[in-house]
Amino acid sequence: MAGPPPAASAPTRGRRDRRGEQRRAELLEAAIHLIGAHGLDAVTHRAVAAEAGVPAASTSYYFRSKDELIDEALGALAEREIALLRARRDALGELAADLDMTVEALAAWIEDQLTESGRVAMLAQYQLQLEAARRPEARDILAAWKDGTDDLAETAMRALGAEDVRTAGILLVCAIDGLRLRLMASGHEPLTPEQLRATLRALLSGLIRA
Known part of the structure; x- marks a missing residue:
């Protein structure tokens, strides 16, 4: 799988030394947190600087506009998530051939995203992906990002012996996305750890036979 592409707008503003790169990364992380916690409308140069705990002029020094800041935040988040997906694929390795181990790995991954910090990061992912879908x-x-997600899902389904690996992988990604949104959304009672694992086992078992 090819590595993640650079952010849509190549950064040209601000210091390009180590200190400047660190400040840029801090501002992008602050933007990601704001998006996850409060939505895209909360992103302003001043708000991002305040979230990062730096002078108000810092954000405009590194980013020309809100759109550039959002584009680079998307690129940074995508690069991070692709690296995590690859690490999870490699860690799963031969264990993916064991249904119980795959269920446990998926359940632990979902539960990690339902923590307070995990929820903010996941909401930022969804909001940035929706925004990017409007931006060619x-x-x-x-x-x-999609390739990284598909690669992990297909690795799991191939190891479990699915007949149609590609289709099973796509369905797994879609089902996990829907399950995560359900668990986050208000109005739905959370699944217990046992219920979550039973749901994932039924899902994987069905996809193997699909």
Whole structure:
């Protein structure tokens, strides 16, 4: 799988030394947190600087506009998530051939995203992906993200012996996305750990036979 592409707008503002790169990363992390906690409308140069705990002028020094800041935040988040997906794929390895181990790995991954910090990061992912879908210049970033997700799902389904690996992988990704949104959304009672694992076992078992 090809590595993640660069952010849609190549950064040209601000210091390019180590200190400058660190400050840029801090501002992007602050933007991601704001998006996850309060939505895209909360992102302003001043709000991002305040979240990062730096002078108000810092954000405009590194980013020309809100759109550039959002594009780079999407690129940074995508790069991080693709690296995590690869690590999970490699860690799963031969264990993916064991249904119980795959169920446990998926359940632990979902539960990690339902913690307070995990929820903010996941909401930021969804909001940035929806925003990028409206922005043609961000399509390469979304494509790399999708490839990373599909690769992990297909690795699991191939190891479990699914007959149609590609279709099973797509269905697994869609089902996990829907399950995560259900668990986050208000109005739905959370699944117990046992119920979550039973749901995942039924899902994987059905996809193997699909």
